[in-house]
Amino acid sequence: MITSWNDSARRIFGYTAEEIIGQSIYKLIPPDRQDEEPGILHRLKKGERVEHFETRRLTKDGRLLDVSLSISPLKDGQGNIIGLSKIARDITERKLDEARKNDFIGMASHELKTPLTSLHAIIQVANAKLKNSDDKYLAHAMEKANMQVKRMTRMINGFLNISRLESGKLIVERQSFDMGQLISEILEETSLTVSTHTITLQSTAPAVINADRDKISSVLSNLISNAVKYSPAGGTILINYWLKGKTLTVSVKDQGMGISPDDLDKVFERYYRVEAAEMRNISGFGIGLYLSAEIIKRHNGQIWAESTAGQGSVFSFSLPIG
Ligand code: ADP
Numbered sequence: 001m002i003t004s005w006n007d008s009a010r011r012i013f014g015y016t017a018e019e020i021i022g023q024s025i026y027k028l029i030p031p032d033r034q035d036e037e038p039g040i041l042h043r044l045k046k047g048e049r050v051e052h053f054e055t056r057r058l059t060k061d062g063r064l065l066d067v068s069l070s071i072s073p074l075k076d077g078q079g080n081i082i083g084l085s086k087i088a089r090d091i092t093e094r095k096l097d098e099a100r101k102n103d104f105i106g107m108a109s110h111e112l113k114t115p116l117t118s119l120h121a122i123i124q125v126a127n128a129k130l131k132n133s134d135d136k137y138l139a140h141a142m143e144k145a146n147m148q149v150k151r152m153t154r155m156i157n158g159f160l161n162i163s164r165l166e167s168g169k170l171i172v173e174r175q176s177f178d179m180g181q182l183i184s185e186i187l188e189e190t191s192l193t194v195s196t197h198t199i200t201l202q203s204t205a206p207a208v209i210n211a212d213r214d215k216i217s218s219v220l221s222n223l224i225s226n227a228v229k230y231s232p233a234g235g236t237i238l239i240n241y242w243l244k245g246k247t248l249t250v251s252v253k254d255q256g257m258g259i260s261p262d263d264l265d266k267v268f269e270r271y272y273r274v275e276a277a278e279m280r281n282i283s284g285f286g287i288g289l290y291l292s293a294e295i296i297k298r299h300n301g302q303i304w305a306e307s308t309a310g311q312g313s314v315f316s317f318s319l320p321i322g
Contacts, residue, residue, distance in 0.1 A: 001025070003083065012067075012090050014060030025086075028057045030064060044073050044084055057088065066095040098166070106163030109156045116156065120149050147193050154221075161218075161291050162270075172212045172298050179207040179241050179248060186220050187239075196233040199224065203241045209248050209321045215295045216319075219303075222288040223252040223315045229282055231256025231312065243321070251316040259307040267305060268293040292317075 002025055005017040013020075013028060020027070029037060033055060040050055050071040056064045067088045074083040123146050130139045164170045183201050190199060227237045231254040241250040259267060263274045273279065273286040296303040296317045307313035 009088070012059070012065065012088060013057070019060075030056055030058050040069075040071060044071060045081065047073060047081070049073075054091065066091045102163045102166045105159050106167070109159040109163065112156050113153075113160070116149060116153055120146075120153070123149060150193070155285075157218075158285070158287050158291060162287055165291065165294050170294065170298070172215065172295075174210050175213055176208055176210050177213045179209055179250065180204060182213065182217055183220060183239055183241070183250075186217060186224065190221075190224060190228075194228055197228050197231070197235050197237055199228075199237045199239065201239045203239075205243070207241055207243050207248050207321075209319060211299055211319055212295070216299075219292040219295050219317065220250070220252075222292050226288065226315070227252050227254035227256065227313075229284070230254065246321050247318050248321050249316055249318040251314050253312065253314045255312040258309040258311050258313050259305060260309045264305055264307060268303065 002020050002023055005015070005020050009020075010016055026034060026037065036055060040053070043050055050069065053069040053071070055067060055069065057067050059065055068091050070087045070089075072085050073081045074085055076082050123142060127139075127142045127146060130142055133139060161170060180201070180203060187199055187201060224237065224239070231237070235255040237255075238253045239251070240253070241248060257276070257278050259274060266272045267274065268289045269286075270290040271286040272290070273284060293303050296319070299319050301317055301319035303315070303317040305313055305315050
């Protein structure tokens with residue numbers, strides 16, 4: 001129940017203090033978000049604060065407003081929770097900015113794909129023609145060009161997926177496939193470009209799953225390329241998968257730089273990159289794990305990382321098989 005209401009609240013939501021005090025907080029929550037509140041209350045009852053929770057709220061005239069909520073428990077002298085204090089920030093402008101930025105990223109990456117696709121085709125033809133040529137330099141150069149084009153395609157696809165994700169257009173298209181088969185295919189492709197590391201798939205059992213094959217493939221490629229990127233040449237990368245009940249878990253283990261406990265949760269956030277001296281020469285945008293986590297979330301699965309700084313990392317995800 002609302003017990004106090006300041007002037008900013010009146011400005012944002014349109015209700016005067018007289019109109020709203022004594023009413024339920026649910027009056028401000030849109031019908032399709034009413035189930036958010038029990039979750040928030042549960043966290044507060046445990047004494048946690050909720051900070052920068054982004055959601056939408058209803059104004060008096062029925063508009064949906066983008067807000068960021070910070071909520072903390074109010075306690076009496078004995079430490080009992082006697083109420084809550086909520087601060088709502090109107091983030092409409094910021095959301096619009098984000099949407100514009102997203103549109104731009106989406107359009108730019110879409111436009112970049114067209115010339116890249118023809119470049120890729122030209123390189124393939126040139127490669128085929130160079131098969132029987134004596135010019136060793138050209139053959140080698142074309143092979144390198146091919147690799148770089150593939151790398152750029154992966155990056156652009158990442159941006160395209162980010163913009164799809166943010167505008168709610170990342171859709172899961174399920175099909176039945178075998179996880180071991182998919183991992184083997186990815187490793188075959190990877191072996192063409194990675195010669196610095198030994199990558200081993202340790203499991204062989206059949207593991208059929210109903211999921212979006214392309215998207216799970218991009219999650220796996222991302223975890224594997226990170227394992228390569230963030231561990232020194234000569235290292236071994238071990239991939240495992242196993243079925244337990246109706247859950248399939250996949251793990252990718254490297255012997256690299258590892259991640260400190262402070263960074264471990266944050267690496268799945270958008271644009272987050274660890275700040276460390278050894279990161280200086282490793283390029284990246286910090287979107288791979290964010291995208292991977294979103295893809296897994298949309299499959300009702302889980303993704304997590306375990307690591308000890310300096311001693312390698314294990315990235316795992318689990319998916320319901322059905
Ligand atoms: P990017 O690799 O482009 O920076 P990601 O989203 O894939 O973006 O990864 C986010 C960050 O997580 C990386 O910048 C790196 O700091 C850390 N990270 C990811 N994978 C590993 C790994 N296998 N070992 C150590 N650090 C990692």
